[in-house]
Amino acid sequence: MDIIQVAKRANVSTATVSRVLNGFPGVREKTLQRVRRAIAETNYVPNPNARGLRAGRTRLFGLIVSDVNNPFFPELIDAFEALAAAQGIEVIFTHTNYDPKRLQSCIRRMIERSVDAIAVMTSEVEEDALQQAARAGIPVVLMNQRKLAGKYPNVLVEYTAGFRESLEHLLSLGHRDIGFIEGPQWINSARGRKDAFIAALKSHGMHVRDEWIATGDLRVEGGRKAMDALLARRPRPTAIVATNDLMAVGALQAAYASRVRVPRDLSLIGFDDLPIAAMVHPPLSTIRHPRREVAARAFELLSKTVRGEPVAEDAPLQPHLVIRNSTAPPPGVKRR
Amino acid sequence: MDIIQVAKRANVSTATVSRVLNGFPGVREKTLQRVRRAIAETNYVPNPNARGLRAGRTRLFGLIVSDVNNPFFPELIDAFEALAAAQGIEVIFTHTNYDPKRLQSCIRRMIERSVDAIAVMTSEVEEDALQQAARAGIPVVLMNQRKLAGKYPNVLVEYTAGFRESLEHLLSLGHRDIGFIEGPQWINSARGRKDAFIAALKSHGMHVRDEWIATGDLRVEGGRKAMDALLARRPRPTAIVATNDLMAVGALQAAYASRVRVPRDLSLIGFDDLPIAAMVHPPLSTIRHPRREVAARAFELLSKTVRGEPVAEDAPLQPHLVIRNSTAPPPGVKRR
DNA sequence: GGGTATGATGTAATGCTTTACAGGATATGC
DNA sequence: GCATATCCTGTAAAGCATTACATCATACCC
Secondary structure, eight states, X not given: OHHHHHHHHHTSOHHHHHHHHTTOSOOOHHHHHHHHHHHHHHTOOOOHHHHHHHHSOOSXXXXXXXXXXXXXXXXXXXXXXXXXXXXXXXXXXXXXXXXHHHHHHHXXXXXXXXXXEEXXXXXXXXXXXXXXHHHTTOOEEEESOGGGTTTSOEEXXXXXXXXXXXXXXXXXXXXXXXXXEEOOXXXXXXXXXXXXXXXXXXXXXXXXXXXXXXXXXXXXXXXXXXXXXXXXXXXXXSEEEESSHHHHHHHHHXXXXXXXXXXXXXXXXXXXXXXXXXXXXXXXXXXXXXXXXHHHHHHHHHHHHHHTOOOOOOOOBOOXXXXXXXXXXOTTSOOO | OHHHHHXXXXXXXXXXXXXXXXXXXXXXXXXXXXXXXXXXXHTOOOOHHHHHHHHSOOSEEEEEESOTTSTTHHHHHHHHHHHHHHTXXXXXXXXXXXXXXXXXXXXXXXXXXXXXXXXXXXXXXXHHHHHHHXXXXXXXXXXXXXXXXXXXXXEOBOHHHHHHHHHHHHHHXXXXXXXXXXOOTTSHHHHHHHHHHHHHHHHTTOOOOGGGEEEOOSSHHHHHHHHHHHHHSSSOOSEEEESSHHHHHHXXXXXXXXXXXXXXXXXXXXXXXXXXXXXXXXXXXXXXXXXXXXXXXXHHHHHHHHHTOOOOOOOOBOOEEEOOSSOOOOTTSOOO
């Protein structure tokens, strides 16, 4: 009975109040003022349930990530949420804990809440789960799922650009012997990053030395072990690029434990620019993953789709190198 | 028109379907089965908007934290969310960015969404904002707001216990000269932690040496500066306890930069047990803040209140020391 | 077997907003 | 000044589940 009170106070019908509320055109200026004042005076707030019930739209977006505890995601969540808040949209979010199967239930929960749109910002997705959303007519956007690029809108990040920058940085310092810590190759993003690194090498006429590639589990511990493996190789690379910052941090620890000084004895570059990259010692040079921009694009895209506006395919986002203190000329080469 | 379809299929009225859905007693076993099957066969899911509209309850909880980007919070969010999910409750969450004034609008947004309950897990709160919720009849729970302990339910953490443990640990290693990195004293939690540290000292008959206390901003940078200040003091403490892990990490860096080796030359203990504490070198001994338990208690309390069950005041939670590698006997004292 | 207590189910009102459609007022054209 | 187009506003249905109350069936008692 509440829009009714406002209507009475403004001496109009509920329809007119609703029109004002939703910014529909065709309300006389004078009436508009009156209604606005009545709304303000009564502190009236439309009931979202009634709104959702009638209009089908809930002004609720879903956000699915892999893992809140992974320091990669908070910024993305933050950015997404801030944009939503600015438009009076609320976000409910869940995480799959890296299990693509859990995506199914995450999406079901969101459909049950009748969200208007879903951003699936996980590293892995299963198409089945997405089809649920498609059937329910809920727009979806993915992050870097090239496999599904044609079928679902996708925010792409071009890893190659970042690796090229870091490679050029290392080359300019004088490095020629560059190792790589890869992630498990059955993981989408890990494979993509390795491919990008190799492509960057090749574009500089360099080739891959298999013995300078070690595998880690994308976590700190994996980086540590991979680094131990690489440090045992002879000859040894003078610089190492890691698939992500967590492994780079692990690598740093392993180096420290082996009394290999970074950057004096060995240069190290991460990927992602997690907050931790700036906190370790030495602060880690790393490739910044543009996750705030990813969130912004994802939100923008969903937002437009919901409003029925056409969406254009955007050019992939470019990550960039952030130079800190973990890189220096190789041993024996003077700083220029 | 959807509960109607189910009702038709099961040859009952919508009222009966609703009863089954909500687990009300007084439905004959046979009917129950029939309705259940009809629900399953039609893949029926009640419309949450209609439910919320009619019943007032939305099965939506609000969670307000200070800052998603602060690594303290993800675990808390995670735990809260998991419990909610298990009960078919969705969580919308916002953050104040440490600005108590933003709490007002955060709570307003949640009221507008007619959440059933709100967990305010920020380090600072303004009572005005809470009153909004009270007026709207929405239960609220706070974290460690002793000022408001009588007025609003509160999940308390007893800092003293943690500091006592770390002090005893340091004493047993042979330390007698213990410094402290405090946070800004106008911040609730920082003041609470300092008071607790001092209380722990006193309970061991020790007193506070003001020149061994330095102030930081609770962030890494602040810890670095505070450590620089402490390292300049003569005599110098042989062990330092920091108000939080971020500052402890900064302190570690400052020590490293000054060629003071941790733990050989100086022992260091943090507070919170952020993920980063285990990642730095050396891994940081720290007092684990029981944030998963905080989330669980907060959820439990809200959940009970919503169901109308009486809630008992719980005993404060106790943080405990996690010993890693940043503590050792002071220089000149043999390890026992 | 008649009457009442108990249990199971149905009927219909209710919650609040949006929106298709209708209707009244005003402006425009001749 | 009359007809018509345009603009503004109102009426009422629809959206879906919950729930107070009514009704019907069954069980129980004497």
